[in-house]
Amino acid sequence: MRPAATRYGRLPSRIQLSPRIWAAMLLVFASLGSFLMNSATHAQTKPLKLVALGDSLTAGYNLPGSAAFPTVLEKLLRDKGISVEVANAGVSGDTSQGGLERLDWSVPDGTDGVILELGANDALRGVDPALTETSLDAIVTRLKARGIPVLLAGMYAPRSNGPDYVARFDAIYRKLAEKHGLILYPFFLDGIAGDRVLNQPDMLHPTAEGVRVIAQRILPTVERFLASLRPRS
Template identity: 60%
Template sequence: MSFKAALGFFASLAITALLSVNAARAEPVKLVGFGDSLMAGYQLPATDAFPVKLEKALREKGYEVEIANAGVSGDTSSGGLARLDWSIPEGTQGVILELGANDALRGIPPEQTEKNLDAMLTRLKERGIAVLLAGMLAPPNMGPDYGERFNGIYRRMAEKHGAALYPFFLDGVVTKANLQLDDGMHPNSEGVDVMVATMLPAAEAFIKSIPAKE
């Protein structure tokens, strides 16, 4: 083989390898939004649910991503733990984990909530699935003692398991009636837009931290 032919051959191999790498990275990152009614999109059209709107926002920023909605209205951390394994399919690369709001509303001991989140994070880590933990705050009517015990759960769990942390899922919405449904608890469509815009930088950083499939 002549030098020119050999050079062409190896150049062709390099281009093929580069195209293969780019094709592999072009595969969508598969995420699951796992949570309660705040994730599910309570009383909203399916297209207005948080995972759907976050996926759209990320795609508009140039990210190839698919986000499945595994939110169940009324779910507690115990309910989430019970359904975790079958709700998170094989091939999932990352989970946005949002649970605990209903625990606080029902006055479930924060220690139980923490135990359940700990178990979920452990299982996901064992499966090699990255987690963005979406935090929650206890309602003020639960009192300062309950709030102190509950509000520190998410940071402790993120630090323990090396998970990414988004401190408060309802950031920018919780005190604004125009962004909530009439129940004063759940976001309306405009509220979901605010939640998505506020979380977007954290979601981008989370996606960048997930290794590309080999």
């Protein structure tokens, strides 16, 4: 066979480009590099969007907004270098059924995860635990259908409700966590329940310091939850 140079004609030793083409290519490469750098930076800094869906314990009953659980938790996470936004979707007096009824507008599209804290008012009102479980199960099911993971914050019934009620109610959260494969924080009021210093005079709602204790105690569980999330595009 003849050498390539004779078969195809003489091959140039290097490609000659005009200055105008070189300038255009350099501009394209520079723009592409800037785009990739900006995209990487955006991906690193785009905060995870959480919604705290709950009752007065989430809303911050009788407290300034800066002392409410979602705000305090967000600050603790940001202080640890975790880029996150925690929206306050707490409504004082809400039951699990009330949370279900307002679920779609309380948790907007684009939410990366939900901290579900409902059931305290059900127990205080003596709602049948089976109904509470049904409502919470429906909330989790609908969120999962939307691709939104849930961290389940549990609650214990007042012991004055009697041993049968307490046993049935307290078991709700563990059962739902097992059924749906959820991360569970067993008792939202852990560390402050019954403490007169950390609760308001009604002994039902935490003081600002009580909220800080709640947020600090749940923080490791929230971090584990966040580590399992993928930011939405």
